[in-house]
Amino acid sequence: MIPTIPTIDLTPWLSGDPAARAATAAAVDAALTDAGFLLVTGHGVTREERAAVRAAARAFFALPVPVKERYGVSVGGRGWLAKGAEANGYSEGTATPPDLKESWTVGADTPTGADPEIDAFWFQPNRWPDAEAPTLRPLVESYLTRMRRVADEVLRLLGSALGQGEDFFTAHTRHPTYTLNINWYPGVSVMGPPEPGQFRIGPHTDFGTVTLLDRQAGQGGLQVDIPGHGWVDAPFDPDALTVNIGDLMARWTGDRWRSGRHRVLPPAPEAPEEDLMSLVYFYECDPHTTVTPVGGPVTYAPVDSSAYLRAKLDAITVTP
Incomplete structure (x- = not known):
């Protein structure tokens, strides 16, 4: 039987009741051991807030390409990443x-x-298209604040x-790095038909x-790779945020929790103009x-988080 990706309500965890918090923690451990993914509700970020960010971002993405190119950056920069800039595989x-x-x-x-490099x-300073999409900055800055609290x-x-213990990871988020990618997945009239394997x-x-x-749910949407079962469509709940474990967390737990392998399908032949947008907070x-494993079935050598992350960003950069 394929393991389910459960929905965890954060409300009992936030209630302060010791028994409820312990039960929530146990459910999370079980979910991440099986799949590396879970959905969370009770996070306090409303549908309206998320929809407002999407609407502001759509106003930017609808601009002519020469205008967007004024804000063009490479992977790891702050601004607009054009089609063809990344290949996450x-x-x-x-x-x-x-x-x-x-x-x-x-x-x-x-x-x-303290560290110029x-x-x-x-x-890096964030860049904002204040003249072309004036609502984007205030909405995204508010969203970043909200998401850091949730994270x-x-x-x-x-x-x-x-x-x-509760402060085991947050002891290392006093001045953390984080990134929000607003990913726009338009239909084939914008992106062109997908190539084989694209x-x-x-x-x-x-x-x-x-x-x-x-x-957002779609036919060309998110799939997760469940060990032993292959690719399955990710569950969707409009009230939930999807939480997935990254590589550093997997290393920290000695693969007790595996980083969740996933992909986003191209537009389906029966829905070639499907248009989706994801808000991805890393x-x-x-x-x-220094990320050093604590228990788990796999022993990893300690790694420097900054060096590890930078190498991964370099790896997905498409060289012209």
Whole structure:
């Protein structure tokens, strides 16, 4: 039987009741051991907030390409990633054509003040198309604040689920790196027909600690790779955020929790103009955190989080 990807309500965890918190932590441990994914409700981020971010982003993506090119960046930058900039399958060694998407990327922008090299890459100033899409900045900045709070709460829950204490992971998020990718997946009239083996996002695992994903359901939508069962359509709940474990978290747990391999399918032949948008919040940790496994079936050598993440970003960059 294929393991189910459960929906976990955060309300009992947030209630403060010890028994309810323990039960929630146990359910999370079981879910992540099986699949590396779960859905969470009770996170407090409303549908209206998420819809407002999408609407503001759509106003930007609808602009002519020459206008968007003013904000063009390469992978790891802050601004617009054009079609063809990334191939996420490269991170796992899977040869695919470039991903069929455009992205608007922002992230942590408060420098440490102590490490110029770290600040120059991980805490770059965000760029904003204030003249062309004036509502994007305030809505996204508010969303970033909300998602960081949710991410830290999820990490407290994960610390408890791992039996290491609630502050085990958040001890390493005092000045963390994080990124929000607003991924636009338009239909074939914008992106062109998919090439053989081409995806909206190719098969990969995420790189950091946790990813909080707000997605839209679609035929060309998210699939997850369940060990022993192959690719299955990810469950969808409009009230839920999808949480998946990244590579650093998997290493931290010695693969007790596996990083969730996933992909986003190209437009289906029966729905060639399907248009979807995902809000993908990647939460990482403080720069140069040493990630050392605690238990689990696999013994990994400690890694420097910044070096690990930078190597993965370099790997998915499509060289012209």
